Amino acid sequence: MKVRQAEDASGVWGWRAVKLLTIAVYVFMFAPIIVTVILSFNASMFGGFPMTGLSLQWYGKLFQNEAVLRAFKTSIWIAILTAIVCTVIGVMAAMALTRYEFRGKQLMNTMVIMPALVPETILGVGLLLLMKWAHQPRSYLLLVLGHIMLALPFVVLVVQARLIGIKRVYEEAALSLGASRFSTFREVTLPLLMPAIVAAILLVFTISFDNITASLFWRPPGVETMPTQILAMLKISISPEINALGTLMILITVGLPLAGGLIGRILFGNRQ
Amino acid sequence: MEIPHPSRVPRATLPALRAVEGVLACVSKPLACYHLMTTTAVDLKSVTLTYGPFVAVKDVDLAIEKGSFVTLLGPSGCGKTTILRSIAGLVTPTSGEIVVAGRLINDVPIYKRNIGLVFQNYALFPHKTVEDNIAFGLKYRDVPRLEIARKVKRALDMVRLPGVEKKLPSQLSGGQQQRIALARAIVIEPDVLLLDEPLSALDANLREEMRTELKIIQREVGITTIFVTHDQEEALAMSDRIVVMNHGLIEQNGTPEEVYRTPSSRFVASFLGQSNLIAGTIASNTRGKAKITLDSGASIDAAAPASAKKGSKVTVVVRAQRLEVGKKAAAGSNRLQGRIAATSYLGGTAIYIIEAEGLKLQANTIIDTHVFREGDAVDVSFSPGDCVLLGEDDRRLA
C-alpha cells in the first residue's frame, strides 16, 4: 500500500516536471515572437522595454521606407516565381519517382532531396563558385534558380507522400475507361493531388520569402531581399521599425499557410 | 450493341431478341457476320508472364465464350489478378497472344482496349459524383451529352440505385459503391467485363445478395464476364465455367459440376469442396470397375478407366457429401465399419469425422433421423461411381 502511494507520488511529480518543461519550451519558442509584436507598437525611440505608450508610427515609417518597399517587392516576386516553377517541376518529378520505373531512379531520388540535407552555407558558396567558374555574373536568375534548388526537395517530398496515398487503381480505372495518360492525370491524379499542391506552394513561398543565408551569397550587387534588408538595417541600428517589419514578416509567413490550409479545407474538405 | 433496358424487356425474350438482331446485322452487313459468328470473346494463347525471375503465369491457354460467366479460382498468389491485368492491358505478357473480340491486343494500350474493370475496393473517383463517375468512360467515346445523361440513368436503374446521381462515392455504402463501379464499367458496353474479387470487401450477408444480383445483371446484359475469386462457394454459385488455377498454371477448366464431381488433380480435389483422399493400390481392373486395396488394409470397389493398371498406386477421391453414414448400404456400394470421432452439428446438416478400418474420413450429411455422437458405431458407405482415381502424378486417371 505504502509502496504504491510512493509510486503514485513520484508519478505525479514526474508529470508535473513534464508539464513544466513543456511550458518552458513553448515560452522559449514564442516569447521572442510575442515581444517583437508587442514592441512594434511601442511609442519609444529605443526598441525595448519599458513601453512608453502605444503607437503605429513605426509602421508608418516602414511604409515610407523606399529600401524596405523595394526589398519587399523583390522577395514577393522571387517567392512567387520560385513557387510556380518548383511546383510544376516538383509534381513532375514526384510523378516520375512514384509512378514509373526507370534506370537511376534511386540516384535521382537522392539528388532531388539532397539540397534539403546539405547546409545552406555550403549550397550558397557552391553555386557561387560554379557561377564564377562559368564566368557568369550574380543575377536575379541565379537567385531564383538557387531558391528553386532549395525549395524543390520539399515539393517533391510533400507531393510524393500524397501520391503514395492515392491508390493506383483510380488511375487504372480511368485508363480502362478510355482516358489517355494525360487525361487521366488531369482528371484524376491532379484533383486528388490538389491539397498537397496547395500545401507545397505555400511551403515553397515561405521557404523562399524567409531565406537569408543562401540569398546573401546569391543576390546581385545592390539587391536586397526582405530578410537581407532586415539584416542590413540591424547592422546600422536596432530601430523599432525592425520590430514592425518583423511583425509583418511573421504575419505573412504564418498567416499564409494558415489561410491556405483553411481554403484547402473548404475546397477539398468534402472529398475523401 | 445496345444494352436493353431491364425493366422494359422481359428477361425470357432477351436471347430471342439478340438472335434476331444478329440475323438482321448479318443480312445488312455481311462483313460483320464473321464477327458475330465467332463465339470466342477472349482468347489467351500460351500466355506467360514473368516478374523478373518469378513466373506468375505459365503458358496459359484459355478461350472464353461470348456472353459466358467464367471464374478464375485459386489460392492467393496463383496468378489470377495477373491474368486479368494482362487482358486489361495493365501488364504486358512476356510471351503469348491475347485476342479480344477477334482483335490481337498485345500491343494495344489499355485506353484503346474496350474493357470494363471492377476492382475489389471499387476505385470510384472520390472527387467526382456518381453521375460523373459513370459518365467518365462515355466522355471518351464521343457520346452526345443528352445521350450520356440517358445512359447514366439507365445504368443506375440497371444496378437498382436510381436517384443517387449527385452523391459522392463517400456518401454511399460499400455495396452501393460496388454497384456504381459495376455500372461505370458496363455503361461503356465493353467487349469483356473483368471483375477482380469484387465482393470480398463486403460483409458476408451483403456478399451473398450482391452475388445473386451481379449474376442477374450479367445475364440481362449478356456481357462476357471474367470473375476472379479465391472463394469456392462464389465460384460454384455464379459461374458458367470455372478455371481452377495454382502456381500460375490452369489445373482444370470445366463447368461447376465437372470441376466439383470430377476434379482433375489432387489440388482441385482438395481446394474445391471437402474430399477424402485415400491411398491404395489397384488389385484388379475389369470393365470399368477396379478393386483397390487401400494402404490401411481395407478393400473397396471404384469406377476406373482402363488406364488404371493392376499394381499401380492410386489415390481415391471421395467427396465428403457422398459418404452415407449409418444407413443401409445400397447393393454394390462400399461399406466400412467405423466409429464417430467428432460431430459438428449444423442444424440441417452435420459434419462427422469417422474412424473406419484404419481410415479417417469426413462425411457431410443431411440429417434425416437422428444425430450420431462421438463414440457411436456407424457404417459408412459410398458408391464406386462416386470415386475419382488420381495417379502417382496426382492427376486424374482418364
Ligand SMILES: Nc1ncnc2c1ncn2[C@@H]1O[C@H](COP(=O)(O)OP(=O)(O)O)[C@@H](O)[C@H]1O
Ligand atoms: N508487380 C509485381 N512484381 C512482382 N511480383 C508480382 C507483381 N504482381 C504480382 N506479383 C506476384 O505474382 C504472383 C501472382 O500474383 P497475382 O496475380 O496478384 O495473384 P492472385 O491474384 O491470384 O492472388 C504473386 O506471387 C505475386 O507476389
Ligand SMILES: [Mg+2]
Ligand atoms: Mg488477386
